[in-house]
Amino acid sequence: MRILNLAGRLALAVADGAVDVETASGGRFAADVQAVYPQWAEFREWAAGFRGQPTTQIDENDLGAPVPRPPQVFAIGLNYREHAEEAGLDLPERPMVFTKFPASVTGPYDDITLPPGSVDFEVELVAVIGRRAEHVRVDEAWQHVAGLTVGQDLSERELQTAGPDPAQFNMGKSFAGFAPIGPCLVTPDEFRDPDDLELGCLLTGTQMQKARTGDMIFSIPQIIAFLSSVLPLLPGDLIFTGTPSGIGWAREPKRLLGPADELVTYVEGIGEMRHHFVTTAR
Template identity: 65%
Template sequence: MRVANQAGRLQIVADGVAVDVETASGGRFSAEPQQIFDRWAEFTTWAATADFTDGTPVVESELGAPVPRPGQIFAIGVNYADHVEESGLTLPDAPFVFTKFPASITGPYDTIEHPGGSVDFEVELVVVIGKEARHVPVSEGWEYVAGLTLGQDLSERDLQLSGPPPQQFALGKSFAGFAPVGPVLVTPDEFADPDDIEVSTVLSGELMQKSRTRHLIFPIPVLVSYLSSIVPLRPGDLIFTGTPSGIGFTRDPKRLIGVDDELVSRADTIGEMRHRFAATDRPHPLTTVSRSTSHV
């Protein structure tokens, strides 16, 4: 099953045709996309019987984030060995976890404000949680996944790496629009192998990243198990699973995102996102902050 957010309404999509869930279900399910995850099992049972006869063509320009208001966004750093190597780090013994703030979510074709500084790309497969997960065994990890979507963990490296440890990972990765996801959510059964999905980044026509999720150091069931052993995962939460090598910041010379660039992200079966970046006349946050000279 493929689920979309078109013009703010929940849709089921097949072969380029969209069915409005609220209308087709006679009001049984809300049109609001985020609410469906609280009733995911009931919804998927109904959706298997949905009639596409009265469906309408998908309008790409109207597609928004399939998960528009997640309660929590977890992100996994250095989860591909080649990205560990290019970052000059050592293989982690456990998942390296940080967060992105939910207000950074945007859709698959939106224009994103460029805040200045060193804006970098990180294509990632994104997990959407389908039911509350707490102390989940690795062997049951996939049972808690509603579906998969595509994401970019956009990162402004100057803010992210500023100051002494602990550095500003969450802030540097949470500017408005820095968590684009889409274009649809796809349930695991739609993939030939949900543990082996190709993801890639193309920046203004140049291939920058390309890998497969079989190379994840900590696969999806491990991530669900590990995170749920610490904090409850709730329906509609997101897990950005990590990015492969090829990011712009570690290249020599660096290749970062400018306001004239087009960022294209792709994942097998899920589809493609395309983003442009708009300049702003507001100063970069690091140029405006100052430390108080008075201390208690």
């Protein structure tokens, strides 16, 4: 199952098009995309039995974030061995967690304003919670996942690394538009192996990052088990699961985002996002 934010309304992908969920369900489910996650089990049962035909075509210009207002946004640092090596840091013994504030979420094809500083790219697989999770075991964790989507953990490195310690990770990664996700949410059953997907990004046509999520140090179930041992995970929460090697900040010379760039971000079995960047007055 694939769900969409189509022109601000919850939609279900069907064949080569989509249906408006509020209309198709006779009002059982609201048009508000975010409202579906607290009803995820009920919605998934309805969608599995839906046999209608598409009523609209999918125009990528109408696609928004499939989770537009997440209650919480978690992100995992240093979750690929080669990324830890390029950063010159030891492998973590447990998931290294920071946050991106929910107001940083944007859609898969939006223009993003570059703040002053050094803005970097980080392709990530994003897990979306569909069922409240507290003290979840690793072998139960996938039962709490609504689906997966593509994400970018955009980062302004100068603010992120500003002292004194601790570094300003949360602020440097939470400018408006710095958490783009999309183009859809795909349920785990759609993948041959949701723990091993190719992901990557291209910057103005040049491949910058490419890896498989099977290379992660901590898998999605391990991350959910760790997070839920500390606090409840809520329906609609986002978990950015970490980025592989190839970031611009670690290159020599550095390759950072500029106003002429196009950033294409993809994950196998989900799709791709495309972003262009504009500058802001200093």
